[in-house]
Amino acid sequence: MNGAHEGTPQTAGPPYKRIGMKETVEAIKNSAHYKSKLTGKNRGRGMATGFWFNIGFQSSAMVNIHNDGTASVVTGSVDIGGSRASMAIITAEVLGLDVNDVRPLVADTDSIGYTDVTGGSRTTVATGLAVYEAAQDAVRQLKERAAKLWEKKPEEVEFNNGVLSSKNNGVKPMSIKELVPRLGRTGGPITGRATVNARAVGPAFASTCVDVEVDPETGKVTILRATCAQDAGKAVHPSYVEGQMQGGTVQGIGWALNEEYFYDAKGVLRNSGLLDYRMPTCLDLPMIETVIVEVPAPGHPIGSRGVGEVSIVPPPAAVANAIANAVGVRMTELPMSPGRVLKAILHKEGAAVASAAAD
Amino acid sequence: MAATTEGTHQFRVIGTRPIRHDGVEKVTGAARYGADYSFPGMLYGRVLRSPHAHANIKSIKTDKALKLAGVKAVVTGADLPELPDRIEQGGELPINLHHLSCNILARGKAMYDGHAIAAVAATSPHIAEEALRLIEVEYEVLPPVMTVEDAMAPGAPILLSSLRNKEDGPDKQTNVAAHIQFKRGDVKEGFAKADYVIERSFKSAMVHQGYIEPHNAVGIYNSDGHATIYCSTQGTFVVRSLSAAVLGIPEGKIRVVPAEIGGGFGGKTTIYLEPLSVLLSQKTGHPVKLTMNRAEVLRATGPTSGGTIRCKMGATKDGKIVAAEAWMAYEAGGFPGSPVPMAAMCILAPYDIPNILVDAYDVVVNRPKTAAYRAPGATNAAFASETIVNELASAS
Amino acid sequence: MDHKTVVEATINGERTEFLCEPRQSLLEVLRDVLGMTGSKEGCLTGDCGACSVIIDGRAVCSCLMLGVEAEGHKIETVEGLAQGSKLHPLQQKFLENASLQCGICTPGFLMSAKALLDHNPHPSEAEIRYALAGNLCRCTGYDKIVHAVLEASKSGASKAA
Numbered sequence: 001m002n003g004a005h006e007g008t009p010q011t012a013g014p015p016y017k018r019i020g021m022k023e024t025v026e027a028i029k030n031s032a033h034y035k036s037k038l039t040g041k042n043r044g045r046g047m048a049t050g051f052w053f054n055i056g057f058q059s060s061a062m063v064n065i066h067n068d069g070t071a072s073v074v075t076g077s078v079d080i081g082g083s084r085a086s087m088a089i090i091t092a093e094v095l096g097l098d099v100n101d102v103r104p105l106v107a108d109t110d111s112i113g114y115t116d117v118t119g120g121s122r123t124t125v126a127t128g129l130a131v132y133e134a135a136q137d138a139v140r141q142l143k144e145r146a147a148k149l150w151e152k153k154p155e156e157v158e159f160n161n162g163v164l165s166s167k168n169n170g171v172k173p174m175s176i177k178e179l180v181p182r183l184g185r186t187g188g189p190i191t192g193r194a195t196v197n198a199r200a201v202g203p204a205f206a207s208t209c210v211d212v213e214v215d216p217e218t219g220k221v222t223i224l225r226a227t228c229a230q231d232a233g234k235a236v237h238p239s240y241v242e243g244q245m246q247g248g249t250v251q252g253i254g255w256a257l258n259e260e261y262f263y264d265a266k267g268v269l270r271n272s273g274l275l276d277y278r279m280p281t282c283l284d285l286p287m288i289e290t291v292i293v294e295v296p297a298p299g300h301p302i303g304s305r306g307v308g309e310v311s312i313v314p315p316p317a318a319v320a321n322a323i324a325n326a327v328g329v330r331m332t333e334l335p336m337s338p339g340r341v342l343k344a345i346l347h348k349e350g351a352a353v354a355s356a357a358a359d
Numbered sequence: 360m361a362a363t364t365e366g367t368h369q370f371r372v373i374g375t376r377p378i379r380h381d382g383v384e385k386v387t388g389a390a391r392y393g394a395d396y397s398f399p400g401m402l403y404g405r406v407l408r409s410p411h412a413h414a415n416i417k418s419i420k421t422d423k424a425l426k427l428a429g430v431k432a433v434v435t436g437a438d439l440p441e442l443p444d445r446i447e448q449g450g451e452l453p454i455n456l457h458h459l460s461c462n463i464l465a466r467g468k469a470m471y472d473g474h475a476i477a478a479v480a481a482t483s484p485h486i487a488e489e490a491l492r493l494i495e496v497e498y499e500v501l502p503p504v505m506t507v508e509d510a511m512a513p514g515a516p517i518l519l520s521s522l523r524n525k526e527d528g529p530d531k532q533t534n535v536a537a538h539i540q541f542k543r544g545d546v547k548e549g550f551a552k553a554d555y556v557i558e559r560s561f562k563s564a565m566v567h568q569g570y571i572e573p574h575n576a577v578g579i580y581n582s583d584g585h586a587t588i589y590c591s592t593q594g595t596f597v598v599r600s601l602s603a604a605v606l607g608i609p610e611g612k613i614r615v616v617p618a619e620i621g622g623g624f625g626g627k628t629t630i631y632l633e634p635l636s637v638l639l640s641q642k643t644g645h646p647v648k649l650t651m652n653r654a655e656v657l658r659a660t661g662p663t664s665g666g667t668i669r670c671k672m673g674a675t676k677d678g679k680i681v682a683a684e685a686w687m688a689y690e691a692g693g694f695p696g697s698p699v700p701m702a703a704m705c706i707l708a709p710y711d712i713p714n715i716l717v718d719a720y721d722v723v724v725n726r727p728k729t730a731a732y733r734a735p736g737a738t739n740a741a742f743a744s745e746t747i748v749n750e751l752a753s754a755s
Numbered sequence: 756m757d758h759k760t761v762v763e764a765t766i767n768g769e770r771t772e773f774l775c776e777p778r779q780s781l782l783e784v785l786r787d788v789l790g791m792t793g794s795k796e797g798c799l800t801g802d803c804g805a806c807s808v809i810i811d812g813r814a815v816c817s818c819l820m821l822g823v824e825a826e827g828h829k830i831e832t833v834e835g836l837a838q839g840s841k842l843h844p845l846q847q848k849f850l851e852n853a854s855l856q857c858g859i860c861t862p863g864f865l866m867s868a869k870a871l872l873d874h875n876p877h878p879s880e881a882e883i884r885y886a887l888a889g890n891l892c893r894c895t896g897y898d899k900i901v902h903a904v905l906e907a908s909k910s911g912a913s914k915a916a
Contacts, residue, residue, distance in 0.1 A: 279891060
């Protein structure tokens, strides 16, 4: 009943539109992980929900139709996690091409129009929108050329799955590949283009559930199982959406358990290496289970939401809640490294002994 | 990996899992990341960094370094133009150009252990490293201020003499760069209605994005005044505009070519080495490649803020949260600009609470200038709010 | 400038000669002298594994070895994994499983995984995690990497098979 939903006012702005926050909580509740029993000493389960904005902002895109009927899509969004594949997927969807017949490129600052950073969970949404519109622009031009060849009006030409045809009969349907050799005489090459200043589609929500085991003698916390449920709106390439969820969850776990800057009394950083700035290794973790929730974002042709960031937000709180369930101590300092957890356990035991002695 | 869908449009390609188009280059080692680029006649650059957390720089002598065989140029803050103290949009967070330039090469003061003081270009990275040892810097070491509590305490040493905040006015020197407040309803009334109230204080440590690839830049300055930068960045256009500003040359004269990038998570949305690579190329007439080693990445790029959050929530017997209050102070690092404004907006965002009060402070300390890290500000905030909500849920 | 030495080694099956200074690591030789930039620099202290190569069948951090120490040894790098245009099963499975996002750690993981499978053709998940614990990845959370190695082992990827 406390969960934010459509119409809830945000802390600093207008009311939420359609969001998938409750759906992520439900997804966790319905997961195999949540439904499984957690047994054993010093083990506990914890859950938390995270919120993060998704920005829109500016992106540019071009779609070039090649002489063999394939295409390239050019954007300015640097690819950190597989986004260029998503741009090819969107282009292929619109043009009716096989995804391997679309080549995605990330161009330099002279070769593509202004594009804001790859960050803020914006790439699939905003650059994806520019790509979608650039591909639609190419389709519009293809229709015009077919219309010219068929001596019809562009409104009479249809485009479905890469094939041009006309509602009014008398013409044989034509694929892009068949049209391309005639582009020169109908006006020249075709490049679809679009620039957008995308409206933010709305924030992102993720819920994370973790099972932990706490070693009462060392304070070490082991992650037994972890599940992340996130609202992606519409996952363009589900493997890479899962990848974002898993990566963010693991960064959140590192933040929760081990990562911190140690400065000495002179203000000099003492752990400026990857041995002592301790990030999770694959030996520290189980498989990271994911549930992609899809509550489509209103106002976006594909319905995608940004997915890159929010998965990092819940884990420290989820781990803290799990530790509380496992050994009954509330951690209020990050990271919850072995020394701090042990101190909290001993403090609790000391208090228990003291109060028992007082009775 | 189940996905729940809600009656969405049926797509043909969207939602499938093809092999990524750049996949073969990446698994065969052919993909070129920023540090993989090489050009004929290329020199190697390295940066001299402050060993002190807080110090006045009395003098920098570079003549011995310049005399070392193989060294072609040495630059300091004096080689960069002075920029006005004003806010610009840079990447994900707003940025003050004067502070940005000072972060690239210090002006008169070292603000954290690792702060860039000078840069050299030489014919090998080893010679460049040797040259750093020959640069003579005279420091006047000052007491370091490392935590938000220390920085906000009355009588704390002032880190940036020109820093002012709106609240305290133009005459008060301070380490608090900004105070942001959000209010709704009346928290006093709200708490009065609550049957259960939980209040706790939370601390979080500074953490780094931890991308496996250190920062890099190859700068090529042409005698016609045009420059090209090859670098691993999350924002080529940000590199262009901010490098142009720091160097004092028109934006249109810089072309930024995106190399493949080995992770960013927000930490590569600003600039560190890029303008230095162009500056050194301009001084030497050669392409110059700069890379950071891991110690430099941790000491001198942009980790995210640690800080203190005091959070209080009240709920009625039937489980409705009626009031929530948060006091948050985040470490900005040596220059202002922590993600505390976003954190303030996020901390209560998942919930529908009628009475709230959030006070958030951006505090300068002798640590590296913070940068964005995946949902900047939100994770520490959620740690606080979500554990209290969890406690409240068990109480009621 | 330090006096350079001629070093002879077998790299990816080819007898190779190179010149290097005593202070240059094998990683630096591979990248800057031989132009083989597939092995990556992540930390220079042997903690991240991005520079992993295989020396005489053993996974080694090339940042921790000097170029001159390569004399007479057999070195395998990511550039030699594929046979011409035929990808190694590990490379194929990494692609199918989306086991890379930024890809900077991928060469190191591939070499560590190959060294594992060459000695232990059918490892358990625990054995895989143990063998790969010296390779850091910040993007994937390791899940899809472990899946890829499990699948590659099932498709008979080891030298011994």
